[in-house]
Amino acid sequence: DLEGAVDPSAGPEAQASGQELGAHIEWALAQLPVRQREAFLLREWEQLSVEETALAMACSPGSVKVHHFRALRKLRSLLADRFEEGL
Secondary structure: OOHHHOOOOOOHHHHHHHHHHHHHHHHHHHHOOHHHHHHHHHHHHOOOOHHHHHHHHOOOHHHHHHHHHHHHHHHHHHHHHHHHOOO
16 A cells, blocks of 8 residues: 555645555556566565565566566556556
8 A cells, every 4th residue: 555655744735646646556556467566566665685576476586577577667658658648
């Protein structure tokens, strides 16, 4: 849940914008296949290394790199499409 990522000291407009962005990110994450989402969250949100992520996912480091790369590519595409539509 990305709700806690919004800066509580920001003004109401900035908070609303941050919450809307968080909702779009959550939507985009939900569009990923499970393994890609898992690799992305472990690497980016939990800040695990490739090796730590591989252990957590019970796969090779190379597999983690592939899943993470594909997740990044898909998220960029999904979010770019949403921003072009004007959110």
